Amino acid sequence: MKNFQVSEDIVSLSDFKNQASKMLHQMQHSQRPIIITQNGKPAGVLISPAEFDLFSERSRFIQAVQGGLGDVAQGRVVADEDLDRVLDEAPMV
Template structure:
């Protein structure tokens, strides 16, 4: 996902409604997120399905690493030699 451009990637809900098809196409092709505002405040962020998949995969990876580090800190580990004996 590419970085946000304030001048190009923040639109009001009414502008999004008027140009939804075009904006969806732009998000899918540019991979820039689109912030949609309502009453002057951020209400939603639109990203492409590819970028969403990448973000969720990254989140799952980070979660797995954090769980592994917690296991190490809690002593919930098996030495390589012991693992070979269990196989």
């Protein structure tokens, strides 16, 4: 995702309502998020579906890594040799 441009990518909710189609097209073309304000304060961020999918994938990956690091810290690990033995003994499905 590209960095947003304050002069173009921050819009009020009323402006977004009036120009939603144009702004969606602009967002997809520029690949920048649109920050929507309400009463002068940030209220939401609009990103493309592809960017949302990328953020979701990255979040799941980071959670998995943190979970693995937590397992290591708690001693919930298996030695390579033990894992090899268990896998060799497991029935093939």
